[in-house]
Amino acid sequence: MRTESDWxxxxxxxxxxxxxxxxxxxxxxxxxxxRGHTSLFALARPRCDWLVASIFVNPLQFGPTExxxxxxxxxxxxxxxxxxxxxDLLFTPTTLYHRDHSTRVIxxxxxDGLCGASxxxxxxxxxxxxxxxxxxxxxHVAVFGEKDYQQLQLIRRMTRDLALPIEVIGGPLVxxxxxxxxxxxxxxxxxxxxxxxxxxxxxxxxxxxxxAAGTRDAADxxxxxxxxxxxxxxxYLEIRDATDLRPLNxxxxxxxxxxAATYGGTRLIDNRSLSS
Amino acid sequence: MRTESDWxxxxxxxxxxxxxxxxxxxxxxxxxxxRGHTSLFALARPRCDWLVASIFVNPLQFGPTExxxxxxxxxxxxxxxxxxxxxDLLFTPTTLYHRDHSTRVIxxxxxDGLCGASxxxxxxxxxxxxxxxxxxxxxHVAVFGEKDYQQLQLIRRMTRDLALPIEVIGGPLVxxxxxxxxxxxxxxxxxxxxxxxxxxxxxxxxxxxxxAAGTRDAADxxxxxxxxxxxxxxxYLEIRDATDLRPLNxxxxxxxxxxAATYGGTRLIDNRSLSS
Numbered sequence: 001m002r003t004e005s006d007w008x009x010x011x012x013x014x015x016x017x018x019x020x021x022x023x024x025x026x027x028x029x030x031x032x033x034x035r036g037h038t039s040l041f042a043l044a045r046p047r048c049d050w051l052v053a054s055i056f057v058n059p060l061q062f063g064p065t066e067x068x069x070x071x072x073x074x075x076x077x078x079x080x081x082x083x084x085x086x087x088d089l090l091f092t093p094t095t096l097y098h099r100d101h102s103t104r105v106i107x108x109x110x111x112d113g114l115c116g117a118s119x120x121x122x123x124x125x126x127x128x129x130x131x132x133x134x135x136x137x138x139x140h141v142a143v144f145g146e147k148d149y150q151q152l153q154l155i156r157r158m159t160r161d162l163a164l165p166i167e168v169i170g171g172p173l174v175x176x177x178x179x180x181x182x183x184x185x186x187x188x189x190x191x192x193x194x195x196x197x198x199x200x201x202x203x204x205x206x207x208x209x210x211x212a213a214g215t216r217d218a219a220d221x222x223x224x225x226x227x228x229x230x231x232x233x234x235x236y237l238e239i240r241d242a243t244d245l246r247p248l249n250x251x252x253x254x255x256x257x258x259x260a261a262t263y264g265g266t267r268l269i270d271n272r273s274l275s276s
Numbered sequence: 277m278r279t280e281s282d283w284x285x286x287x288x289x290x291x292x293x294x295x296x297x298x299x300x301x302x303x304x305x306x307x308x309x310x311r312g313h314t315s316l317f318a319l320a321r322p323r324c325d326w327l328v329a330s331i332f333v334n335p336l337q338f339g340p341t342e343x344x345x346x347x348x349x350x351x352x353x354x355x356x357x358x359x360x361x362x363x364d365l366l367f368t369p370t371t372l373y374h375r376d377h378s379t380r381v382i383x384x385x386x387x388d389g390l391c392g393a394s395x396x397x398x399x400x401x402x403x404x405x406x407x408x409x410x411x412x413x414x415x416h417v418a419v420f421g422e423k424d425y426q427q428l429q430l431i432r433r434m435t436r437d438l439a440l441p442i443e444v445i446g447g448p449l450v451x452x453x454x455x456x457x458x459x460x461x462x463x464x465x466x467x468x469x470x471x472x473x474x475x476x477x478x479x480x481x482x483x484x485x486x487x488a489a490g491t492r493d494a495a496d497x498x499x500x501x502x503x504x505x506x507x508x509x510x511x512y513l514e515i516r517d518a519t520d521l522r523p524l525n526x527x528x529x530x531x532x533x534x535x536a537a538t539y540g541g542t543r544l545i546d547n548r549s550l551s552s
Binding site: 015018100104 | 283287291294295297373374376377378379380381382383384385386403407408409411412414433434436437438439440441520
């Protein structure tokens, strides 16, 4: 595995490999890799000849009061995990933008509500960095985790709207043995906070069980979920269409439950299919 | 020359040709082609193996009170002119966007002021359609006219910021024998309006002469230009940096004069180098 921090060198190699008929795969991350990330590398590996993973904590997608400065980092551990999963090139830019960068990519509709409500410029930052990373890496296929499901749908929409010839694949959410969705931010949690945070996936499971048992009304399902949640602050609990993320009143097709809550200074998200 | 209206077929052929090592060239237009456009085809022709020109009157870049519905069209004449200049594929989509298209590309700074002031969503529409057309056509090289100089700089900035591996080339503005900048919208002008419209390039020429004679102060230069202009309404007359388009008080490097004015219901623009 090669490590490269210069985006021009990455783009040049990507274009050369494409010209030789190789298939380029890409998994962008913010590092501090866990099994959620490595599962994405494993998904991408058989789908390409040359697998690029990036580690870049993108300032554009953090709000002014968020955890950009203390976002956890583990460069050596990340490199070992990427190598073990067969990543060919680890792209680790220290800066990615020109000094006078002035292009913003905004994806409406799918970024309305959910995390888009409490993090107003977050998805603009995500769409912009992914558009730029796609330009650098020139992938045929890119893999994003369903953990950030709204982000995944936003990337799918942007890729479609800008006619990018990139196959976007969603990788299933990976959980710890106790059911907590894996997240680099779990490192912030105290033991007591972590125990309460298990209520997030339990709430989604309760809702899915209720759907399986015949409950269709979103208000009833949300009430079932809300009863379970123990959090310092519940940011949202919602049921949305699984593709375009429009809010649903009834679950009668592909639907998904979404939850965000804070424990101390740590904001966690989770989601799962509620399809009937 | 082949004509194709299906964007998927264009993208498929572009990717196949790139995979075979061919170089793809692209000139996007809104049709009603004149020598300004054909000069861009001629610039692109020797720079690529496969030359695509598009004709698409992009609704996203027209304001609600603008001339989208009456924008002049000449499909047969356009095809003959494109063929004569060696265009290989004329891409003529009737629709280009998905029903629920929701991605916008915004380029700040270079779209501030000038045409960005009087046409508030114009450059968002331009950046979005060009990003999508770049996705479809997958060009190595793309040519845009300096007639729309602010648009050209915006495309350059967007291409840089999104790390698109596309060489963007500006083609010199082409004038009629009387000096009027060629524009599809000149077709709207009465004879009397056209005569007065000559004052636009004359004003820019006066300013360039004054720079050559040693005048450096932008206010003095603008006063010289303003004295010449006969228009129903002067939208703007400005001097800006030739690259990042920031307003200049002094001409002491690469500078450009920009003018926009209306004659009846017709809005015309012109620009020229004022470099000392």
